[in-house]
């Protein structure tokens with residue numbers, strides 16, 4: 288990477304180059320930002336990614352289709368269920384496979400629970416970045432209950448490896464429904480508490496109002512997706528606009544940023560969309576638990592999966608934006624090529640565009656509000 | 667002048683108010699049941715955490731918990747399905763032919779056993795606890811235990827030999 292050319296500002300002052308990361312608490316993993324600073328103000332910013340590269344896409348070419356499933360957990364370990372889900376869907380699309388209704392419902396339940404837990408981490412760490420440490424502990428406390436639920440379902444707390452090509456690995460345990468509903472009942476008051484603690488706090492609001500605004504046009508042009516796109520006021524959600532799985536059978540709202548305290552598309556809007564989304568996800572889980580039919584949880588699949596030669600692309604709405612898998616098959620039992628498109632990568636690409644002109648402390652707010660995590664950027 | 671003065675005082679008042687509201691939440695929380703499980707004083711492998719004096723909402727390890735793998739070589743038919751299913755090849759099985767016996771399978775059906783494992787190594791240091799090896803096993807010989815405390819001072823001890831007569835030399839962890 289080329290170091291910046293530093294301009295002489297006259298009167299004996301000069302621009303300064305600053306390395307932020309790779310071990311910086313606000314970068315949420317190992318990402319490095321190289322900044323050209325004019326005093327406190329950022330003149331230019333260059334993200335340096337790749338510290339967490341594990342060549343997951345290459346590993347896919349060496350493994351059979353079902354064997355790759357545990358690796359998708361590691362694409363985004365904060366929302367592993369959603370990554371499992373996306374991969375299973377693309378292979379099913381390539382093989383033109385029908386998935387049992389019950390399995391689809393279970394997938395949506397776990398994906399939405401995982402979305403809640405992922406957003407809890409996101410808003411918690413965001414508060415932490417801005418300087419509010421207490422709300423982080425509140426968020427982690429509530430996430431622990433989701434971890435317990437998912438652990439009861441599949442035995443793991445983080446890397447679930449739960450969704451299978453053609454269905455899911457386990458059926459819901461007997462007590463799952465009542466425990467999940469009990470959790471959802473407590474989530475609503477706890478979110479309210481969280482809002483009193485953080486979202487309604489005047490200092491927090493003023494700190495984020497109008498900071499690092501991403502305009503509608505920029506967000507679309509840079510391919511920013513998910514809550515970051517909706518925070519900029521674009522009403523677009525794959526779950527509603529390009530419905531997949533059983534999302535057409537449940538009703539939910541898509542929260543969009545509206546400039547609640549500052550301008551549309553500022554850091555607070557992106558944060559607020561996540562808080563709202565948690566409530567909507569809770570609604571979806573409730574409906575799914577009510578509507579879930581009886582039946583098998585796995586489709587009949589051959590012992591060795593050999594999809595026909597060809598390619599398929601499928602995208603789903605993951606907590607950090609659209610998660611796309613592009614799969615090329617040559618008719619053998621291993622993929623010829625797998626490309627993973629993640630929301631964080633697009634989000635990190637817009638930072639150099641937004642950052643100049645803001646103070647360094649606002650860059651921390653920008654990174655936190657975009658909710659980027661390193662494994663998703665690097666894969 | 668009076669206007670901006672009023673706004674200033676209003677802002678300060680509002681800020682103080684919202685901070686106090688937040689402090690009220692933390693104060694309430696001071697009187698709630700603690701959610702933290704005091705591991706290792708509380709043994710989370712036991713079913714009943716109340717016996718240890720834990721009153722919070724978290725539960726013990728569930729039945730499906732994925733701890734260290736455990737193998738029962740007596741009912742293993744050495745079909746190698748688990749070895750083939752593992753994405754990172756951390757299982758190694760060698761077997762000999764034996765006289766045919768039948769074993770009760772996982773789904774209730776009888777399974778013929780014509781081979782017996784003489785070597786069944788699992789490298790727990792490499793294993794990612796994904797569970798892909800447990801699923802295809804016809805007899806349920808390989809399963810997850812609830813053990814999870816794996817700290818050890820040598821790498822070799824992480825290679826567990828399940829079907830081996832005692833007293834054989836410990837193999838290097840790298841051979842798997």
Ligand code: SF4
Nearest residue numbers: 752793794796797799
């Ligand atoms: S749990 Fe996964 S990684 Fe571990 S031995 Fe089984 S298949 Fe291999």
Ligand code: SF4
Nearest residue numbers: 742743745746748803
């Ligand atoms: S799948 Fe089960 S029976 Fe077959 S070799 Fe593995 S442990 Fe033994």
